[in-house]
Amino acid sequence: MIYAVVLSIIVAVLLGTAVLRSLTVKNQADFLVAGRKLTWPVLVFTLLSSWIGAGSLFAGGENAYRNGFSALWQPAGGWVGLVLIAVIAGRARRFAQFTVPDLLETRYNTGARVLATIAIVISYTMITSYQFKGGGDILHLIFPSLDQKTGMYIIAAFVITFTALAGMASVAYLDLIIGLLVTVITLISLPLLLARTGGWEAVHQALPADRFTAFGPLGWVHCLGYLLPTMLLLLGNQSMYQKFFSARSERDARIAVFGWIGGTLVLETVIITIAVLGSATLKTDHPREIIPLTARMRLPELVGAILLGGVFAKVISTANNYLFSPASNLIHDVYKRFIDPQASERRTLVVSRVLVIALGAFALLQAAYFESVLKAALYAYTVYGAAVTPSVMAVFFWKRANKAGAVSSIVLGTVITVVWNILDIRRLDAVYPALGVSVLALIVVSLATAPPTRANLEPFEK
Numbered sequence: 001m002i003y004a005v006v007l008s009i010i011v012a013v014l015l016g017t018a019v020l021r022s023l024t025v026k027n028q029a030d031f032l033v034a035g036r037k038l039t040w041p042v043l044v045f046t047l048l049s050s051w052i053g054a055g056s057l058f059a060g061g062e063n064a065y066r067n068g069f070s071a072l073w074q075p076a077g078g079w080v081g082l083v084l085i086a087v088i089a090g091r092a093r094r095f096a097q098f099t100v101p102d103l104l105e106t107r108y109n110t111g112a113r114v115l116a117t118i119a120i121v122i123s124y125t126m127i128t129s130y131q132f133k134g135g136g137d138i139l140h141l142i143f144p145s146l147d148q149k150t151g152m153y154i155i156a157a158f159v160i161t162f163t164a165l166a167g168m169a170s171v172a173y174l175d176l177i178i179g180l181l182v183t184v185i186t187l188i189s190l191p192l193l194l195a196r197t198g199g200w201e202a203v204h205q206a207l208p209a210d211r212f213t214a215f216g217p218l219g220w221v222h223c224l225g226y227l228l229p230t231m232l233l234l235l236g237n238q239s240m241y242q243k244f245f246s247a248r249s250e251r252d253a254r255i256a257v258f259g260w261i262g263g264t265l266v267l268e269t270v271i272i273t274i275a276v277l278g279s280a281t282l283k284t285d286h287p288r289e290i291i292p293l294t295a296r297m298r299l300p301e302l303v304g305a306i307l308l309g310g311v312f313a314k315v316i317s318t319a320n321n322y323l324f325s326p327a328s329n330l331i332h333d334v335y336k337r338f339i340d341p342q343a344s345e346r347r348t349l350v351v352s353r354v355l356v357i358a359l360g361a362f363a364l365l366q367a368a369y370f371e372s373v374l375k376a377a378l379y380a381y382t383v384y385g386a387a388v389t390p391s392v393m394a395v396f397f398w399k400r401a402n403k404a405g406a407v408s409s410i411v412l413g414t415v416i417t418v419v420w421n422i423l424d425i426r427r428l429d430a431v432y433p434a435l436g437v438s439v440l441a442l443i444v445v446s447l448a449t450a451p452p453t454r455a456n457l458e459p460f461e462k
Contacts, residue, residue: 003142003296006305010313013177014162039248043256045179047240048263051078052182053318055127056271057311058134058288059377063226064275065287068211071275073223075268077230082264084235084393086257100236100392101333106459107395107452108403110337115410116388117333121326121359122414123233123384128363130373131319132156137289138312141296152367159319160360163327164353178317182310183263186270189299189307193277196298206280225429229378232385232435236392288373323363327355379421379430386434387413390442399457405446413438 056075063071100120105113136152143151197203210217218226234240271291278294295307331352336343343351370376387410394401413434420430 002301003305003308006302006309007142007312010181010309011158014313014316040252040255040259043252044259044263047256047260048267049179049182049314049317049321051234051237051240051260051264052267052271053131053314053321055130055318055373055377055381056268057291057314058130058137059374060268060272061275061278061289061291062287062372062374064272065279065284065290067216067218068207068213068276068279069272070211070214070216070218070223071226071272072269073215074226074230075264075272077227077232078234078268079261079265080227081231081234082257082261085240086254086261100388101329103395104388104391104406105333107401107456108391108406112391112403112406112410113333113337115407115414116391117326117329119383119387119410119414120329122418123380123387124322124326125359125363126366126370126376126380126383127322128159128319128360129366130370130376131315131322132159132364133367134288134373135159135312135315135319137286138292138308138315141289141292142308153364155315155319156360156364156367159316159323160357162316163320163323163360164356178310178313179263181306182314183267185303185306185310186267186274189295189303190270190274190277192300192303193274193294193298197277197280203277203280207276211276211279222429225431226378228431228435229381229385229429232389232431233381236384236389323356323360327352327359330355330359379417382429382431382434383414383417385413386417386431386438387411390435390439394442395460400446400451401442402446402449402452402456404449405442405444408445409438409442412441 060071060074063074101113101116104116132152132155133148135155135158136148136150139146139151139154140148146154194200194203204212208217215223274294275290278290278298282290282293282297284290284293292308292311295304295311298304299307331348335351335355336348340347370379390409390413391401391406394406416434416437417430420433
């Protein structure tokens with residue numbers, strides 16, 4: 001009963017916040033970048049909440065259940081990426097547009113904008129899809145009579161409604177509440193869980209020795225195969241850049257990154273540790289459920305209910321972010337750019353909300369394809385990271401990159417990742433060929449063709 005009560009309270013708070021923030025949405029800037037009014041404390045938690053979702057809680061939990069602490073290589077990719085992000089956050093806010101394809105068109109050409117939009121839609125709707133799946137799992141744990149598929153449909157309807165209501169204004173302030181809740185409850189849960197498991201000695205006795213080594217049962221090649229996609233997704237993350245564009249100032253954007261670094265390092269380490277501790281005493285045919293299952297079965301009832309509610313809220317938060325981003329792309333980078341450039345603010349908002357609903361339905365269809373959340377996460381991260389990130393990084397770090405190189409890189413990174421997964425090639429992670437060819441194409445084609453014009457470079461210079 002307490003699990004249902006806690007979940008109901010969390011849902012009511014989230015819904016109330018979304019409705020209140022929806023009343024502030026008057027135009028496209030309000031919907032896409034929250035009127036560019038977000039302060040750094042709000043930015044810290046919206047960045048933290050959008051990054052740590054089902055990919056960390058379900059894919060990371062599944063990885064930790066199977067491989068122990070070597071699962072930390074997956075979030076470590078984000079930690080590496082954040083070092084570079086600290087350098088470019090202020091410059092990204094200075095550019096102050098709406099989407100990553102805005103960056104790419106200004107620096108390269110229209111083709112780069114359109115191709116990046118396609119890659120973002122493929123990747124981000126997949127990420128949204130496994131948030132739906134994870135949310136369905138949680139509802140099934142709380143209400144056993146509700147099957148996971150029905151729970152997934154309920155979560156999808158909930159997320160689509162939230163996102164369509166207020167766009168970035170809703171996303172950012174929901175994330176503030178959720179980020180605070182999850183940070184506090186995970187830090188409380190970890191020592192309680194360790195005590196109830198019997199301490200570290202009992203955990204070591206219950207698990208194979210390789211669960212505590214650097215590379216675990218995986219080996220360094222597979223561990224690097226987890227690190228690279230995560231790092232690449234973060235470096236080019238559309239949702240992240242959109243939040244930088246939403247910042248009140250360059251200073252707020254820069255400060256937020258340092259808060260994000262600390263929060264991510266602590267929170268993701270705690271999440272993996274909780275999953276490893278849970279795996280010492282619980283066995284499941286669905287490893288992706290190990291963290292919510294641990295909350296349900298191994299913690300004091302009230303703490304477990306709040307942790308389970310926090311995991312549920314994280315899923316909602318991340319699904320909001322990754323559903324909102326491709327909708328932003330389609331409205332700003334396709335509809336307003338090519339279909340109806342003169343559309344009124346009212347009409348643009350209506351179309352934005354219709355696109356959120358359509359993309360949510362598409363994500364729901366994809367949720368049936370991948371059973372493993374870990375596999376789905378790596379696929380989505382690689383599509384985006386190999387296709388979009390190299391060209392985005394070149395915007396800030398390589399002046400010689402040009403439109404021909406960027407277009408070649410985006411096309412080849414996308415195609416190789418998709419084909420690799422369709423053919424189900426398992427001997428080598430898709431990130432290696434996709435990233436290698438994408439970066440090589442960017443460099444070789446750029447050097448073999450005319451350099452970018454002065455007009456392409458000026459918007460990004462200090």
